Amino acid sequence: MYSANFKYYSPRTVAEAVKLLQEHGEEARILAGGMSLIPMMKMRLVSVNHLIDIGKIDSMKGMAENGSDIVIGGATTHHAIETSPLIQKEVPLMSEVASWIGDPQVRNKGTIGGSLIHADPSGDWGACIIALKGKIMVSNGEKERAIDSDDFFVDMYETSIKAGEILTRVSVPAKSGKGHGFSYMNMERKAGDFATVGVATQLELDDKGNCSSAGIGLTAVGRTPMRASEAEEFLLGKKVGIDGINEAAKLAVKSTDPTDDPLRGSAEFKKAMCEVYTRRSLRTAFERAGGAI
């Protein structure tokens, strides 16, 4: 099936793109990698009269340091993030997460901004940005505002971005080096599939081996990606160890609210897998942080 006809625009700046978006209102859509939008247009699940391609806005691509944060342009592809030496060094969790997304074609075209805005409840980036306690920057052309990752996802396929705004950047604190560990564990039905359950974790251990920072983001276990708050709080200040990891994994399940999925398993199965994958992810993060089991 082919999509309905539309007018195509290729702005070179964020200001131009936002202007077009605001001019054409609900009839307009941003096109990033097109990995989610184009199939929806072809299946006529969405109708778009004005398609605004952000692929030629150079300022929305790439990654850079900004003080102690790493900033990633909204139109940066999953592949660019996966293979970036800066990301591998400063926020290796992001590189690991990117490697799990779809297949090479999807990773080469799809973007972090498109993925976050699409807000698929099984998308991988949400769990990662939540675990890292990152921020999502959006612009209405006049000013940029930062949305906390905890406030970004509103419901399935719905975020707190407003009409006429574009996701310009994602900002995360650099998390790497001595005492820091991370892990993304993703249970897939088959290679390249969306997650049945995905767990992103990052841990920091102080000089005495106590947990000084914990971030746990979950995906595919509710209507939106979510933070396992109780599990994070439980770990803080503790020596962790295998008993702590087991207990935190149990607590993580409390945050979830999965529904039965005919393809990827029942709610009960997803909860059970959430516990298993949180345990594995925390254990890997703990060991990478220098902790001994």
Ligand SMILES: Cc1cc2nc3c(=O)[nH]c(=O)nc-3n(C[C@H](O)[C@H](O)[C@H](O)COP(=O)(O)OP(=O)(O)OC[C@H]3O[C@@H](n4cnc5c(N)ncnc54)[C@H](O)[C@@H]3O)c2cc1C
């Ligand atoms: C076969 C296949 C397998 C996949 N597997 C996975 C997977 O395992 N894990 C996973 O997380 N994802 C997966 N995806 C989704 C993939 O990550 C997409 O890249 C992503 O969902 C959409 O990104 P995009 O850049 O292609 O956005 P597009 O499809 O171009 O856009 C998606 C939506 O976001 C809006 N948008 C895009 N960019 C912006 C912006 N900067 N500001 C405002 N609005 C914007 C668009 O208007 C549209 O509504 C898969 C997709 C396919 C086709």
